[in-house]
Amino acid sequence: MSIFKTFIQYYKPYQRLFYCDLFCAFVVSVIDLAFPQLLYFLTHGIFTPTTSGIWHIISWVGIGMLVMYSIRYVCQYYITxxxxxxxxxxxxxxxxxLFNHYQRLSFSYYDRNNTGEMMSKLVSDLFDISELAHHGPENIFISTVKILGSFLLLLFLNVQMTLILFVITVCMVAFSIHKNRxxxxxxxDNRKKIAGVNSSVQDSLSGIRVVKSFANEELERAKFSGSNLQFLDSKENSYKVMGSFVAGNAFFQxxxxxxILVSGGFFIANGSLQVTDLAVYALYIGIFLNPIDVLINFTEQLQKGYSGFKRFMEVVKTTPEIVDKENAVSLHDVTGHIEYKDVSFHYDENAGILQNVNVLxxxxxTIALVGPSGGGKTTLCSLLPRFYDVSAGAVLIDGKDIRDVTLKSLRDAIGIVQQDVYMFAGNIRDNIAYGKPEATQAEIIAAAKNANIHDFIMSLEDGYxxxxxERGTRLSGGQKQRISIARVFLKxxxxLILDEATSALDNESERYIQASLERLSKDRTTIVVAHRLSTIRNADEILVMNHKGIQESGSHxxxxxxxxxxxxxxxMQFEGLDELKEDS
Structure with missing residues (x-):
């Protein structure tokens, strides 16, 4: 019922369209029911040898039917x-x-879920919703009107035959309910399996350069074949169930x-039914069975739409772990004084990544974080913009607990340059302007100059x-990194958080970028995560971290x-491992 109520809410903005659609559906149903009744009236009162002026009557009947079916045409056009x-x-x-909700969900949700499956819920799962939203109420309404209307008229023609029809119809409904489950x-299961296919495709195509560099096309084909065949098996099972469902209902029809044929012959033989009445009765049987047929076919659509909407609801009902407090305030006039106060953090119930960390x-x-991978450096940085919330303790900016300020104002005050730079599909100008979407061209150019990337951009045929x-494949690592720095200049x-911003670059690119970063860091509170210790010699303080926490602090x-x-x-970096071994 919760899913049904939520689904109904989406009709609210389109109530006028919805009610007009149902009205047109009602008109179509009434017109369809009218023809056998008109035929019954004509065969019993007009089509007799003693009727005078039959041509005059028929001409008016023809005009009336033409008007009636013209109205039906307009209504059917509106419905369709x-x-x-x-x-x-x-x-x-x-x-x-769904997309808006994805934007609200915390990093932890993306840590647990696959991008391909999320895309499947966004695209494939909602594909049948449009048909369900339109045909659902309409088919149920039309079918109800036609079934009840034809059933009442069938009772009027012959009660005994209609009761026989009713008993068979009840059996048919019971069979349908059983199969429907x-x-x-x-x-x-179909939805889950196609999500697996989408996940496999997304994973393979995103890593196509790695695939080809290892000549593992055959491995990827085998992996995709597995998920593809699983989906095929699921589809085959669904068609088997559908086959028994459709064939069973056809048998009942x-x-x-x-x-009707046997009982009609019996009643004609004993004189309680006329042959013309049986002909009209047969027409109403067609009208009675047609909506049942529609509902049978609609069942497949209903189940597809329902399963897609249910998976949609699973995401929408997921509560973001990191949200604004009810009384959260905006962070204004930031100076950049940061304090980590007895901070502890763990991703799950296992051992914590950080334990009772204190940093001022x-x-x-500028403060630099160094140490082995897995020591919690990036995690410590991720707590500042609230990508994750602390498990204990507090993070303060200018004396304010970051959980007490709005996420937007907090993240507006923080710029991040990462090792893995993401480039959005589009041009260079749009990628730089991502740091400030309303920026002018002059501001974008100024940011590019500060990031030492303007001259390169102007050397390109199309400039900005x-x-x-895709993902910046036409640019080198250093060029992408400088564009990401330009974004932050614009912001x-x-x-400022510099998370291993130069670790994957060659020496020449590093020199360019290091100059840009030094310019960017000026007059800003800066946290640097670095493996290359040469880049942090001028830091005001260096914190050495490992899995036990902060082990050392001080200047270079x-x-x-x-x-x-x-x-x-x-x-290890500057004197060589061999010399280090000798010293030990």
Missing amino acids: TWGHIMGARMESDMRQD KMKAVFM GLLYTA IPAGK ESYVG NPKI DSLLARGGLYAKYYK
Whole structure:
């Protein structure tokens, strides 16, 4: 019922279209029911040898029917056109709501879920919603009107035959309900299996360069074949269930015709039914069976739409773990004073990544985090913009707990340059402007110059309009990195996080980017995560972290003089492993 109520809510913006659609459906149903009744009236009162002026009557009947079917044409056009448009708009609203909800979900949700499956819920699962939204109420309404109307008129023609018809119809309904339960499970399995196919495709195509570099096309084909065959098996099962469902209902329809033919012959033989009445009765049987046929065919559509909407609801009902407090305030006039106060963090119930960490970063200062992978450096940075929330303790900016301020104002105050730079599909200008969508061309150019990328951009044939390729494949790593730095220049935040921003670059690119980063860091509170220790010599303070927490802190020179972990890492990079072994 919860799913049904939520589905109904999507009709609200289109109530006028919906009610007009039902009205037109009612008109169509009444006209369809009228023809056998008109035939019954004509055969019993007009089509007799003693009737005078029959041609005059027939001409008026013909004109009346022409008007009637012209009205039916208009109504059917409205149902087919605007009914489908209403369904398409509802589908679009649901897709937008789902996408908006994806944007609200926390990083932890994306850690647990596959991109291909999420795309499947966004696209494939909602594909049948449009048809369900349009045909669902319409088919149920038309079928109800036609079944009840024809049933009452059949009772009027012959009660005994209609009761026989009723008993067979009840058996037919019971059979349909039984099969419908099986169909619900198999169509839900269909959705899961096609999500697996989408996931396999997304994963393989996103990593196509890795696939080809390892010559593993055959491996990818085998992996895709597995998920593809699983989906095929699921589809085959669904068609088997559908086959028994449709064939069973067709059998019951045959029973109806058989029962009417046999009982009709019996009643004609004993004189309680006229041959003309049996002909009219047969017409009403067609009208009675047609909506049943429609409902039978609609069952497949209903189950597909229901399973898709149910998976849609599973996402929409997922509560974002990180949201604004009810009384959250905006973060204004940021100076950049940061404090990690007894901070602990764990991703799950296992051992924590961080335990009772205390860090103080004065406004405008640069602090560097070094240490082995898995020591919690990136995690510590991720807590600042609330990509994750602390498990214990607090993170403060300018003395304010970041959980007490709005997410937008918090993240507006923080700029992030990462090692893995993401380029959006489009041109260079749009990718730089992502840091400030309303930026002017002059502001974009100024940001590019500060990031040492303007000259390169101008050397391209299309300049700032140059297409970057999917994920920036037409650009080198250093070029992408400088564009990401230009984004942050344009954003102009007071707090800067540099997460291994130069670790994957060659020496020449690193020199360009290091100059850009130094310019970017000026007068900003900066947290640097670095493996290349040469890039952090000028940091105001260096924190050495490992899985046990912060082990050392101090300036570059003081840490070298101490001869501890930092000195060890420094020797590994600049004096060689062999010499390090000899020292040990």
